[in-house]
Amino acid sequence: MHSTILHTLLSHLVELTSERDQIELEKLLTQTLFDLISLESRDHDQPSVSIYHAVDIEKQIFPIVALSQEAEEANLPSSLKNNLANCFKSGECLSYTPNGKVFTHLYPLKSAAHQPIAIVAITSEIEDPQQQISIRMLLQMFQNFTWLNHDNERDTLTGLLNRKSFEQRISKVLAHISNTSKRKDDTICHTYFLAIFDIDHFKHVNDTFGHLIGDEVLLLFSQLMTQTFRDTDMLFRFGGEEFIGVFQCTLASDIETVLERFRVKISNFKFPQIGKVTASAGYTLISADEISSKLIDRADTALYFAKNNGRNRNCYYDQLITDGLLQENTKESDVEFF
The missing domain is CATH 3.30.70.270 (Reverse transcriptase/Diguanylate cyclase domain)
Structure with missing residues (x-):
């Protein structure tokens, strides 16, 4: 089981580090996290992984990057919208249980200036502390890569693509x-x-x-x-x-x-x-x-x-x-x- 997880994770990391487009990187990240959680969880657990960007925090408008495009920001539960807004404002990880059974964890992705630019939302039926450590480490690797990618592709003065x-x-x-x-x-x-x-x-x-x-x-x-x-x-x-x-x-x-x-x-x-x-x-x-x-x-x-x-x-x-x-x-x- 562990070798399967490791092989899947490494395969995703190889694909992810060969990509440069930010949107494609985020799609690959959602797939990587989904597979990691699915392989470590029980067969009946159906986790969801989405990435939200803030267009307007006060109006709670959050465009979504997800494995399935069926989810739309207009249909987001108010509890999720409120917690997304709080996560963007605080820059800290948040966890809550909207129905007392399913766990939702919010992880901020930050710019090189350490400002929240997106939120990774993971919903799962299992609360596994070891899994949380693995997820945080994977997200830190992703951020390190995107920061290096940003430095390499951006103009030093303006921050635009070079x-x-x-x-x-x-x-x-x-x-x-x-x-x-x-x-x-x-x-x-x-x-x-x-x-x-x-x-x-x-x-x-x-x-x-x-x-x-x-x-x-x-x-x-x-x-x-x-x-x-x-x-x-x-x-x-x-x-x-x-x-x-x-x-x-x-x-x-x-x-x-x-x-x-x-x-x-x-x-x-x-x-x-x-x-x-x-x-x-x-x-x-x-x-x-x-x-x-x-x-x-x-x-x-x-x-x-x-x-x-x-x-x-x-x-x-x-x-x-x-x-x-x-x-x-x-x-x-x-x-x-x-």
Whole structure:
């Protein structure tokens, strides 16, 4: 029995440590914990393992990552919601028995800054102190790995994904688009876009106010990005004052609204010691069987057009081509401006 548990656990750990995407990591963690508890428990015990994130603690809105997507945050018992809120606020493990028979344990997952970012909820009919120790050790291993992963994939100044992680992330998006395009029976299709953002006249900021203030602008800019866009949107600092976003939209028209909202937010924000700063963006549709370098070239071309036509605007590469404002050379993949 012990060798079976050990083999299963090690197999899961090998799979988990080969993953980099946070959502996939959490799915693997729920499966690992479920199998660990199931193998150590009685045959009739049916444990459940879920991971909750806090969108709004006061309103008790907790999106869920679970083995089964049947559970929805809207259907969570009030006792669970209250305890999740308390666990997020305290950052400490909590245990309770909602019906006097089933044990529910809540374990906070913390960021590298030791702030709770998610709660692992495990429900089981068995209260096993040794099992609790095993679970805590496994969760600590998971946190250590995600912290190392975070340090390796994140930009030191802004905390956004760095350039090194871009290729791996965009390759997954392209593979997903390619696979989805082959499933003709799918009723829900999502459209993906890649956008490049550039702070207007950033060299002037550095030359006038110094690089320390310039770094503060970059940090605030990145914070406004994370506040404006969704957790599922992939945001990268690509270098200097240039940032990249990869966005999934239900409707193709949504991307214009999303980017315009961010442009307005930046232009209305008062940066300390500087005042107003604007940004320009160029974006393009991501299609199946693309390569990342071509996507960047197209978005960068649209960004260049925005910079040369007034700045503080968003330009859609594909629309510029349609409107005849750009002409694409399909043989050389070059673009001419009119």
